[in-house]
Amino acid sequence: MKNTFFSGWKKELTQNGALYIMMIPVVAFFIIFCYKPMYGALIAFKDYSPRLGILESPWVGFEHFQSFFSSPDFGRTLKNTLTISLTSLIFSFPAPILFALLLNEIKDGLFKKTVQTVSYMPHFISTVVICGMIKSFVGSEGIIGSLVNSITGNTGSLLMQPDKFVPIYIISGIWQGMGWSAIVYLAALSGVDPQLYEAADIDGAGKFLKIFKITLPSIMPTIITMLILQVGRIMSLGYEKVILLYNPLIYETSDIISSYTYRMAFETRNWGYSTAVGLFNSVVNLILLIISNKMSKKFTNSGLW
Amino acid sequence: MKVNLIKRNGNKIKKSRGAAIFDAVNILLMIAISMCMLYPILYVVFASFSDPTEFTKHSGLLMKPAGFSLESYKLAFENPMLFRGYLNTIIIILASVTLSMILTSLCAYVISRKDFKLKKFCTIAIVVTMFFNGGMIPFYFTVRDLGLENSMWALILPTAINTFNMIILRTSFESVPDALIEAARIDGAGHWTVLFRVILPLSKATLAVLVLYYAVANWNSWFNAMLFINDREKYPLQLVLREILITSDTSSMTAGESDQEFIGETIKHAIIVISTVPILCIYPFLQKYFAKGAMVGSVKG
Numbered sequence: 002m003k004n005t006f007f008s009g010w011k012k013e014l015t016q017n018g019a020l021y022i023m024m025i026p027v028v029a030f031f032i033i034f035c036y037k038p039m040y041g042a043l044i045a046f047k048d049y050s051p052r053l054g055i056l057e058s059p060w061v062g063f064e065h066f067q068s069f070f071s072s073p074d075f076g077r078t079l080k081n082t083l084t085i086s087l088t089s090l091i092f093s094f095p096a097p098i099l100f101a102l103l104l105n106e107i108k109d110g111l112f113k114k115t116v117q118t119v120s121y122m123p124h125f126i127s128t129v130v131i132c133g134m135i136k137s138f139v140g141s142e143g144i145i146g147s148l149v150n151s152i153t154g155n156t157g158s159l160l161m162q163p164d165k166f167v168p169i170y171i172i173s174g175i176w177q178g179m180g181w182s183a184i185v186y187l188a189a190l191s192g193v194d195p196q197l198y199e200a201a202d203i204d205g206a207g208k209f210l211k212i213f214k215i216t217l218p219s220i221m222p223t224i225i226t227m228l229i230l231q232v233g234r235i236m237s238l239g240y241e242k243v244i245l246l247y248n249p250l251i252y253e254t255s256d257i258i259s260s261y262t263y264r265m266a267f268e269t270r271n272w273g274y275s276t277a278v279g280l281f282n283s284v285v286n287l288i289l290l291i292i293s294n295k296m297s298k299k300f301t302n303s304g305l306w
Numbered sequence: 307m308k309v310n311l312i313k314r315n316g317n318k319i320k321k322s323r324g325a326a327i328f329d330a331v332n333i334l335l336m337i338a339i340s341m342c343m344l345y346p347i348l349y350v351v352f353a354s355f356s357d358p359t360e361f362t363k364h365s366g367l368l369m370k371p372a373g374f375s376l377e378s379y380k381l382a383f384e385n386p387m388l389f390r391g392y393l394n395t396i397i398i399i400l401a402s403v404t405l406s407m408i409l410t411s412l413c414a415y416v417i418s419r420k421d422f423k424l425k426k427f428c429t430i431a432i433v434v435t436m437f438f439n440g441g442m443i444p445f446y447f448t449v450r451d452l453g454l455e456n457s458m459w460a461l462i463l464p465t466a467i468n469t470f471n472m473i474i475l476r477t478s479f480e481s482v483p484d485a486l487i488e489a490a491r492i493d494g495a496g497h498w499t500v501l502f503r504v505i506l507p508l509s510k511a512t513l514a515v516l517v518l519y520y521a522v523a524n525w526n527s528w529f530n531a532m533l534f535i536n537d538r539e540k541y542p543l544q545l546v547l548r549e550i551l552i553t554s555d556t557s558s559m560t561a562g563e564s565d566q567e568f569i570g571e572t573i574k575h576a577i578i579v580i581s582t583v584p585i586l587c588i589y590p591f592l593q594k595y596f597a598k599g600a601m602v603g604s605v606k607g
Contacts, residue, residue: 017497019498023416024412026409026412027409031435034464035440037440037448040440041448103332107333119343127581129547144368207325209328241528283438
């Protein structure tokens with residue numbers, strides 16, 4: 002038994018030795034930048050001080066988690082994370098589907114291509130610039146800010162008004178992402194068998210009937226897959242845009258778990274506590290992802306793994 | 307057969323009015339959507355060419371620059387940080403994309419080999435990192451402990467392999483016919499030869515997509531630079547932009563870092579144009595690759 006084990010490895014090394022050499026830098030990368038931080042997450046259970054290091058810092062058990070769950074920040078950041086995620090699920094998710102359905106009805110190839118090209122455009126603007134544009138547009142002198150203020154009678158930038166943060170976040174997200182996200186649906190639409198439409202034409206079906214009876218059902222698997230993926234990401238809301246846009250005046254509606262983690266770490270230097278908050282978020286994320294993958298497998302027979 | 311044809315024609319005529327209305331409305335809607343997509347970008351361009359004083363007086367939509375002036379561009383180009391940032395970003399992109407492509411190809415090749423004994427173990431160990439990570443703070447300490455703080459390497463090394471991109475490449479490598487590889491192996495080709503002479507040349511399209519993905523990711527990235535780079539000389543473009551566009555009007559409150567004077571709106575718009583328009587001009591030529599990549603990614607998530 003032992004012999005075959007060793008001879009098996011000997012054969013493997015003579016045949017695939019080069020593979021192991023190729024793996025060296027790759028393994029180094031994953032150990033250093035992926036697995037070491039996972040080990041570093043231990044500081045969530047410690048009273049960490051960078052001077053003592055991870056091993057030497059004293060254990061505190063679940064103290065950081067307890068203090069997070071009992072602080073008012075927990076309710077606020079969780080509520081904001083869920084609010085923003087679910088609102089974008091309701092508005093940002095269907096937008097590209099609708100857009101793709103309508104664009105698909107356009108017969109003129111050049112016009113269709115032009116609309117699509119234009120709709121991708123905002124995707125290529127960097128997050129920082131997008132946020133810079135938002136900030137300038139919704140400022141008290143800005144094109145959107147002055148208009149909204151004249152209706153509501155408020156003054157100052159919309160980014161100073163707590164009730165405006167979620168709409169700003171969602172609308173700018175749709176503006177930036179709709180065209181790009183529609184690619185997947187357009188591809189699915191181009192795969193629909195044209196004979197189905199011809200048959201429906203013969204039966205005298207109208208446009209809407211065809212959309213609801215043929216087009217939508219054909220791309221339903223794609224929609225469900227994307228939806229489930231989206232659900233799996235509820236807690237992993239991108240923090241970059243939030244950190245760029247929010248300010249203390251609107252923390253009550255804009256502070257999400259990851260931006261809170263960032264602030265607790267780099268502004269108050271509360272390392273152990275902030276790691277605990279981040280870890281809580283990662284774990285909830287993982288659970289959501291596993292659940293949604295299970296659902297995906299059940300409904301569409303395909304999943305992430 | 308004849309009956310069918312007649313019926314078909316009859317239906318065509320009957321529904322044509324409703325269909326025509328739908329088409330007309332749809333075309334108008336598409337034009338409206340395109341306008342909404344395009345206008346904010348046009349507005350920025352118009353504002354950048356506007357005369358600063360006339361622009362502040364102006365309110366509402368701009369259909370052309372409010373009083374033509376190149377003053378904002380002059381002032382924007384005078385900002386030395388902007389060029390420094392551009393240069394830094396280009397250096398980072400070149401170094402980072404090169405390293406990323408090498409490491410990603412090696413990784414994808416190894417785990418695409420069916421006869422590799424540790425294939426399953428390695429694949430699982432790598433994919434796990436897509437779904438769970440240590441989080442922001444342990445990552446920060448890891449990079450800092452390597453002594454990479456305030457070094458460009460902090461922006462290059464930690465993001466060298468994007469697991470998602472690697473999976474895309476692996477899928478592409480796996481689609482290379484086994485017979486081809488077997489033939490090369492029988493002719494005495496080692497793994498390095500197979501990778502560089504057989505697999506890579508056959509995966510050019512996917513490699514192009516990944517180059518673009520990595521380049522764009524580096525172009526857009528600012529967060530790691532904010533964490534690790536203290537020296538303003540080393541700021542990548544996005545961090546310079548953040549300073550100008552996002553934090554400029556609060557810099558007097560936060561104190562320290564920089565004593566920037568107030569930066570006028572039109573100058574901000576000019577800076578947005580300078581930093582974004584080159585990308586927007588290149589992208590229509592590259593969009594088929596981007597689109598292809600988005601498809602590859604969605605097929606195998």
